[in-house]
Amino acid sequence: MVKIRLAAPLQADSVVDGQGLRLVIWTQGCPHHCDGCHNKESHAYDGGKLYEIDELCQEINDLNYHDGITFSGGEPFEQVEECLLLAKYAKSLGLNVWCYTGYTWEFLQNKNSPIIQEFLNYIDILVDGKFDRNLKSLECKFRGSSNQRCIDVNETKKLEKICTLY
Numbered sequence: 001m002v003k004i005r006l007a008a009p010l011q012a013d014s015v016v017d018g019q020g021l022r023l024v025i026w027t028q029g030c031p032h033h034c035d036g037c038h039n040k041e042s043h044a045y046d047g048g049k050l051y052e053i054d055e056l057c058q059e060i061n062d063l064n065y066h067d068g069i070t071f072s073g074g075e076p077f078e079q080v081e082e083c084l085l086l087a088k089y090a091k092s093l094g095l096n097v098w099c100y101t102g103y104t105w106e107f108l109q110n111k112n113s114p115i116i117q118e119f120l121n122y123i124d125i126l127v128d129g130k131f132d133r134n135l136k137s138l139e140c141k142f143r144g145s146s147n148q149r150c151i152d153v154n155e156t157k158k159l160e161k162i163c164t165l166y
Contacts, residue, residue: 003050004082005029007042007074010059012066018098018125018142020067023060025086027074032102036133038144042074053082057089068096068124077101077108080119087122098142099123102130105151105162125165126151141166 007026014022026039028048041047060069069090076083076099087097099119101108105128108116120126127143127150135145142150143166155163 002053002082002085004053004056004079004086005045005048006051007039007048009051010056012063014070016142017070017072017100018068020096021065022098023063023066023069025056025069025071025076025083027071027076027079027083029078030073030075030102031078032075032130034102034131034133036136037131039073045078048074053085056086060086060090060095061093063095066095068098071097071099073100075102077103077116077119080113080115084115084119084122087119091122096124097122098125098127100127104128105149105156120153120157123153126153 005028007028011024011026014024017024026042028042029045030043033043071083090097105126108120127148129148132145132147135147137146140146150165152163152165
């Protein structure tokens with residue numbers, strides 16, 4: 001059984017972690033330690049709890065009226081293989097996928113990692129960049145600070161230039 005370490009149980013019915021009604025997957029473990037992080041409990045790699053991917057897929061399957069899932073953290077790309085499995089399952093159900101990461105799009109592209117690229121192929125919107133307390137703004141839709149970007153992954157790949165929303 002494949003397992004993923006999460007900071008909390010799946011959170012249904014979120015309207016602030018991406019567009020529409022969402023299920024949030026709070027991954028555990030983060031290298032960024034952003035000053036002012038709203039989820040410091042998710043930083044430790046040995047924190048949280050292990051969950052079986054199959055059980056999480058069943059929870060995703062049981063959703064009603066949700067538009068998609070959102071990966072947040074922690075840092076989802078620290079458990080990229082496990083997140084990929086969940087993203088694939090969500091997409092097979094017709095759900096869209098958002099992912100928050102402290103890494104930038106450019107950093108992820110420069111990693112030249114096939115598994116990272118495959119995960120990106122299942123993400124619709126990537127909110128990239130570390131949270132910066134000095135750039136915090138309540139006017140940033142679906143972002144905590146103005147340096148972060150809501151990247152439309154499909155358009156970005158198609159046009160080979162970063163395409164942002166909001």
